[in-house]
Amino acid sequence: MITHHLALLKREVWEHRSIWMTPIAIASIVTLGTLTALMFAGDYAHELDMALFGAQNIANDTGRRAVLSGLFFGSSGLFFLALGILTIFYSLDALYAERKDKSILFWRSLPVTDSETVISKLLTAVLVIPTAMIIGIIATHLVNLLVTSIWVSLKGGDASLLIWSSVPIIDNWLSAVVIVYSGAIWMSPFVGWFLFVSAYTKRSPFMMGFLPLVLVPMFEGIFLHSNEFASVVWGRMGKIPISRLDIESMIENDNFEMSEEMISVLSHLDIGYFLASPSMWAGVIVCGLLCFGAIYVRRYRDES
């Protein structure tokens, strides 16, 4: 039974090679970027020696940790962005490609229900692709930690102090895990919508997926003079209810000082708060309904 369902997920990874190629590509770009930066840094040898000396002897632990933590979390940001884009393209293609290349009747000639198929595509979008990104994040961090610590050691710096003990790496990874999966659940109504469109549309799923998201708020503004749809749908982007940290007031506050406990990204994430969010659950329900719609369309539409 488990092999049966795993096979459905494997098939998605075989078909959509971008699921594993994208994290590899980003990891390579980040690593190349680091290497290039380190290579060109040789021109500023004097300044660097000073900086290393300063970092080792003057800067306090907190300062070092804050800077490095920020840098590493920043590289995770690239993966978050790619995750969003990849998920959109995957979901729009998932139930459309099989109809376009006419392989749907072959897939349906096997003892697999339409529900199983659609659910496997949903799971690929909210579980498999995020997991691939997390593996990408961790691999990128490890490679870059290694590269920088070799470089720091060659420069005569203390890599274990400057790099390894200065990056709260486990904290960073766990936060990435929490953000990636909670983000996937938070954005799941979009996944549901795109899956539905890919099951339903006869042509250009990308346009059919986004056109209503643009037109509906426009008409609502013109005819109803309100912007409920836009605030619910577009307002959802990037606002995962998982952190109570008020970043805006932090930026506005001139006297703001980074304290040790603020460096931990994980400590700002509140899973309980996320799980108690009515808007998160509403999204999950909408996703479920749209997937149900996709199953219905795949099952009842005649492909002739």
Place this chain on the structure above:
Amino acid sequence: MTSLVSAEGVSKRYGSFTAVSNVSFEIESGKILGLIGPNGAGKTTLLKALLGLTDCEGSLSVMGLDPFKQRKELMRNICFIADVAVLPRWIKVTQLLDYVAAVHPNFSRRRADELLKQTKIQSSSKVKELSKGMVTQLHLSIIMSIDAKLLVLDEPTLGLDIIFRKEFYANLLNDYFDEERTILVTTHQVEEIENLLTDVMFIDDGRILLDSPMESLADTYVELAASGDKAEKARGLGPIAENQMFGKSVMLFEGLSREHFAGLGEMRTPSVADLFVAKVKRARQ
């Protein structure tokens, strides 16, 4: 003999168009049934209903299951190749076999590997790298490795050359077919499969025009080639079709025993193709 498929008053409408109109038939297990009809006759719609790919009115049971409601259970015991059910182009042969092995409880990976060894198909190839003939070979190898009770072939050899088509049916008969299994096949090239069939069914305009075992065709239908007065006399017996060929009248009779035509000319059992044309023309008059 048990009924594998049982249809009672099955109809399928698309809006105001009736694709299949109130058909009833039985298919017994161990048969090779040819379903023959012109384009748009309702063949594919009927097959889709049998395969649970579309719903229909009336009562339809395949191996005791409701095809539309119990498609997953049904697909464990039915296989089909349709010219429209193409293999995905992006997949590798080995991935395809892995996938089918994982989802199909009646699939034998070993058998598929053996069958593929007899072909030129490389397991590392992608489907898009194979020729059309090889893709059909691959599909057939998969199907023949599934222990299914009913095999449905909808124009399986469309677009293939004659050598390949002959090989396709030879493989099917020699390596696959036995008394436990039933094959339902549709094709435009009736002449090529005529000798394989145990039963034949004609369909036109959503209706069944003929449903008969092949062996009883000879008892029911006679083709007579006659000329002159003899032809005139034969015409009096009410042929269902008549053609002129080499200066003779070739007439087709239904339901008359051969004694009626003694001394009138040459008699033979009509080919399925000729019989089909005669039945369709008559039904459309």
